[in-house]
Amino acid sequence: MSPSIITGWLFDIYPSSDGITIWLIDKEGVKHRAFTPFVPSFFMHISPEEERRVAALVKSFPFKITLDRVMRRELYSNEEWNVLRINVHDTLRFKQVVQRLERHFPHYVFFNSDIQTQQIYLYETGLFPLAFGEYSINESGMLTEWQLHDTYDASEYSMPPLSTMKLMNRPDFVSPKFRKSYQIEISYEGETYSLENDQPAEILHAVNSHLKRCDPDIVLTEYGDAILLPLLVKLSAELKIPLLLNRDQRAGYFTTKESSYFVYGKIVHKDGAFELAGRWHLDTENSFMMGEASLDGVVEIARLTQLPVQHQSRSTIGTALSSMQLSWAYRNNYLIPAKKREPEEFKSAATLLLADRGGLIFQPIMGYHEQIGELDFVSMYPTIMVQHNVSPETVNCRCCNNEAVPELKYTICTKRKGIVPETLRPIVAKRSFYKKEKKRLKKSGDATWHIYDRRQNALKWMLVTCFGYLGYKNARFGKIEAHESVNAFSRDAILTAKEIAESRGYKFLHAIVDCMWLKKEGASEADYEALCEEVSSQTKIEISLEGIYNWILFPSSKMDPNIPTANRYVGFYTSKEIKVRGIEVRRRDTPKLIKRMQGEMLEILGEAETIAEVKTLASAALAKAKEYVELLRSGKADPMELVIRRHISQEASEYKNRSANAEVAKALDEAGMKLQPGESIEYVLLDSTGKKKPEKARPLTFYSFDDGYDIEKYIEMVFKSVETLLLPLGYDEKTLKQGFGMKIKKRRKSVSTPFLLSQYVE
Amino acid sequence: MGRTVPTFTMVIQQEMESWTKFRRGLRQEDQEALDELFRAARLQLASCAYAARPIPFESIAMAMLVSQQRVIGNLKKRVERLEQAGKQNYHDAA
Ligand SMILES: [Zn+2]
Numbered sequence: 001m002s003p004s005i006i007t008g009w010l011f012d013i014y015p016s017s018d019g020i021t022i023w024l025i026d027k028e029g030v031k032h033r034a035f036t037p038f039v040p041s042f043f044m045h046i047s048p049e050e051e052r053r054v055a056a057l058v059k060s061f062p063f064k065i066t067l068d069r070v071m072r073r074e075l076y077s078n079e080e081w082n083v084l085r086i087n088v089h090d091t092l093r094f095k096q097v098v099q100r101l102e103r104h105f106p107h108y109v110f111f112n113s114d115i116q117t118q119q120i121y122l123y124e125t126g127l128f129p130l131a132f133g134e135y136s137i138n139e140s141g142m143l144t145e146w147q148l149h150d151t152y153d154a155s156e157y158s159m160p161p162l163s164t165m166k167l168m169n170r171p172d173f174v175s176p177k178f179r180k181s182y183q184i185e186i187s188y189e190g191e192t193y194s195l196e197n198d199q200p201a202e203i204l205h206a207v208n209s210h211l212k213r214c215d216p217d218i219v220l221t222e223y224g225d226a227i228l229l230p231l232l233v234k235l236s237a238e239l240k241i242p243l244l245l246n247r248d249q250r251a252g253y254f255t256t257k258e259s260s261y262f263v264y265g266k267i268v269h270k271d272g273a274f275e276l277a278g279r280w281h282l283d284t285e286n287s288f289m290m291g292e293a294s295l296d297g298v299v300e301i302a303r304l305t306q307l308p309v310q311h312q313s314r315s316t317i318g319t320a321l322s323s324m325q326l327s328w329a330y331r332n333n334y335l336i337p338a339k340k341r342e343p344e345e346f347k348s349a350a351t352l353l354l355a356d357r358g359g360l361i362f363q364p365i366m367g368y369h370e371q372i373g374e375l376d377f378v379s380m381y382p383t384i385m386v387q388h389n390v391s392p393e394t395v396n397c398r399c400c401n402n403e404a405v406p407e408l409k410y411t412i413c414t415k416r417k418g419i420v421p422e423t424l425r426p427i428v429a430k431r432s433f434y435k436k437e438k439k440r441l442k443k444s445g446d447a448t449w450h451i452y453d454r455r456q457n458a459l460k461w462m463l464v465t466c467f468g469y470l471g472y473k474n475a476r477f478g479k480i481e482a483h484e485s486v487n488a489f490s491r492d493a494i495l496t497a498k499e500i501a502e503s504r505g506y507k508f509l510h511a512i513v514d515c516m517w518l519k520k521e522g523a524s525e526a527d528y529e530a531l532c533e534e535v536s537s538q539t540k541i542e543i544s545l546e547g548i549y550n551w552i553l554f555p556s557s558k559m560d561p562n563i564p565t566a567n568r569y570v571g572f573y574t575s576k577e578i579k580v581r582g583i584e585v586r587r588r589d590t591p592k593l594i595k596r597m598q599g600e601m602l603e604i605l606g607e608a609e610t611i612a613e614v615k616t617l618a619s620a621a622l623a624k625a626k627e628y629v630e631l632l633r634s635g636k637a638d639p640m641e642l643v644i645r646r647h648i649s650q651e652a653s654e655y656k657n658r659s660a661n662a663e664v665a666k667a668l669d670e671a672g673m674k675l676q677p678g679e680s681i682e683y684v685l686l687d688s689t690g691k692k693k694p695e696k697a698r699p700l701t702f703y704s705f706d707d708g709y710d711i712e713k714y715i716e717m718v719f720k721s722v723e724t725l726l727l728p729l730g731y732d733e734k735t736l737k738q739g740f741g742m743k744i745k746k747r748r749k750s751v752s753t754p755f756l757l758s759q760y761v762e
Numbered sequence: 763m764g765r766t767v768p769t770f771t772m773v774i775q776q777e778m779e780s781w782t783k784f785r786r787g788l789r790q791e792d793q794e795a796l797d798e799l800f801r802a803a804r805l806q807l808a809s810c811a812y813a814a815r816p817i818p819f820e821s822i823a824m825a826m827l828v829s830q831q832r833v834i835g836n837l838k839k840r841v842e843r844l845e846q847a848g849k850q851n852y853h854d855a856a
Contacts, residue, residue, distance in 0.1 A: 361808055362808040564804075
């Protein structure tokens with residue numbers, strides 16, 4: 001090999017026996033593999049005597065480990081520490097060394113020890129996925145130096161030409177997770193090839209020949225992590241036919257176990273990873289970012305966080321944020337304490353509530369309202385953290401005393417900038433830039449606005465969740481006081497906004513943490529803009545007019561028609577654009593048919609510009625609902641539109657009740673489909689009372705069209721979602737049934753209420 | 763992503779449950795009135811949460827009173843309106 005300079009992008013990176021393997025793609029799309037020797041290291045804060053014990057121990061390893069003393073900063077005290085650096089001259093054995101030392105020194109804190117070696121390399125060198133530049137490679141294939149024309153936080157950057165091969169299970173009625181036979185579809189360059197299932201050996205040969213022909217940079221799958229790739233690898237081992245999934249044939253696959261963890265008190269299930277060497281395997285079903293923001297979003301976050309693309313696509317947002325903090329710590333010579341080995345878990349909702357009061361929520365005034373303005377604080381929490389320098393090491397620091405936090409009177413350091421605000425700053429700045437670019441390009445009819453939209457959307461998720469990790473006890477850089485401080489600032493901001501709005505004659509209808517709905521007869525857009533300006537300048541958080549509604553409805557609580565409930569509403573802006581939260585049409589667990597019905601009703605009501613017009617259009621909307629009731633009653637509704645989708649919260653054997661959920665989970669379990677908490681189940685209700693039929697519900701997998709459906713229950717769902725929209729106009733279930741010429745069953749007795757306070761507070 | 767759950771809703775729920783025996787001793791009409799008072803407290807979630815008093819019942823009771831005072835005010839206005847209309851009718855008739 002002759003020495004060369006490659007002008008291109010850093011595509012993939014992973015540890016290998018010669019240090020770190022790096023794949024580059026040049027402008028012509030040619031792939032180059034290079035390596036670079038690398039010595040990862042970690043740190044211990046120990047005395048010279050103890051250092052001798054470490055030295056004796058590391059001699060027993062069959063590969064080179066060196067020790068030296070260096071100065072590093074401790075984050076909380078900001079003191080310089082003299083620490084022992086342990087340098088491991090084998091990237092594949094870094095973890096092994098750490099684990100052995102941890103066993104011998106169980107009571108010592110290790111620093112920078114639980115970070116993957118390719119990450120350490122990226123943090124130390126400042127390289128990042130898709131970094132564009134000139135890379136010099138010598139005659140033995142070693143990367144010797146580089147000159148980047150790119151920065152990790154750049155807002156404008158180029159992408160290499162990438163080829164994609166889709167590898168799919170053929171679309172089928174049954175969820176791919178539970179399919180028994182292999183029917184594979186491969187598509188690239190506009191062609192799709194179907195591979196039949198009878199001869200596994202032939203499938204492997206065919207997959208290999210397509211991989212050779214296409215030589216994809218990206219292998220895109222659905223359930224590739226959980227099903228497809230493990231299956232191919234298993235077949236390959238059984239039949240002794242090598243599989244060419246990896247571009248780097250010397251490397252193995254990087255796999256992890258499946259897991260369930262908590263996010264905001266909800267169990268989320270994640271399939272284990274199956275990552276390739278020299279190509280990207282992206283599984284659309286096992287990637288939050290791929291689902292939410294697509295490849296543009298994944299790349300955006302990968303660059304910013306320095307997490308290789310495959311790894312990033314499978315990471316939680318916590319991992320992404322934490323990676324930015326680690327990088328900052330490396331750049332500034334701070335020590336990173338190893339995470340305690342506890343399962344990844346948020347505090348349960350209940351403990352979080354006790355420890356912390358959260359943001360303020362003003363219950364809405366129920367019913368229909370017209371001429372309403374909605375104001376939103378833009379990225380409230382991250383802006384607070386950046387503006388007020390809220391960070392675990394700055395809140396109640398040891399050097400200042402200023403009681404800067406409202407209510408709580410905590411102190412915030414004025415002498416140094418915190419790790420959390422410093423890592424959030426580029427995210428906030430980039431998102432604001434992308435949003436502006438998106439608006440500008442969209443206006444000028446430039447189709448590339450989609451790219452900016454997807455990038456800003458990916459960043460949005462980081463900003464939305466960053467706050468949660470600040471108080472999260474297993475987060476590396478979390479501290480409950482920092483979390484509480486952000487909330488205190490947020491309460492102060494929304495109350496300030498309320499006071500300003502009220503002083504200008506606005507009525508405060510509803511508010512949730514960072515957005516609020518206001519009413520003032522005849523207020524114009526300019527009036528609202530003026531209000532926004534004053535609030536922004538007083539609170540130092542940008543607030544913007546989301547829009548003015550023709551009308552908005554705050555429905556009552558489903559549990560009690562006499563009390564309001566936060567964050568459930570539907571309304572139409574003056575542009576006739578709809579905004580919906582929390583009601584049936586938006587909920588993922590609503591059967592399609594009900595969603596469609598409520599959607600069609602809203603289409604009718606959306607034409608109304610005033611409440612008086614809503615009242616006039618209500619009868620047309622009711623006629624729609626009646627069509628659906630009749631369709632259900634006739635038994636001819638499409639059962640596929642009646643499928644109910646739920647997440648299971650526990651394993652089948654743990655269910656104690658006889659709910660439809662429990663029955664379905666058990667039925668699937670008995671059929672050998674082991675589901676983990678957080679996975680979803682789909683079923684059709686047959687008899688929710690459990691009196692007429694042996695099963696309350698049947699899993700979709702076993703459902704056949706002659707099973708029918710629970711007519712009464714689905715009609716009841718129709719009524720419930722009609723009530724959501726029309727109860728404030730006096731249409732309750734009884735009136736509806738009468739209107740539809742149906743018999744009224746005696747339901748739970750309702751005593752006439754003596755005095756409904758809530759109805760008199762308007 | 764989930765929004766913060768209104769925390770004080772749960773506090774009110776717990777408070778309500780602690781009054782079960784008291785409620786049982788009430789006539790049905792009065793039970794309804796008691797339930798209505800707790801509903802009224804729920805209209806003032808934000809202020810209860812913001813105040814964060816060590817004894818939540820103080821906030822709950824104050825919220826009930828505030829809501830009641832609003833109702834009294836509104837009813838007073840209504841009565842005045844009706845009286846005004848009544849006088850008008852009386853004059854018109856005479
Ligand atoms: Zn300080």
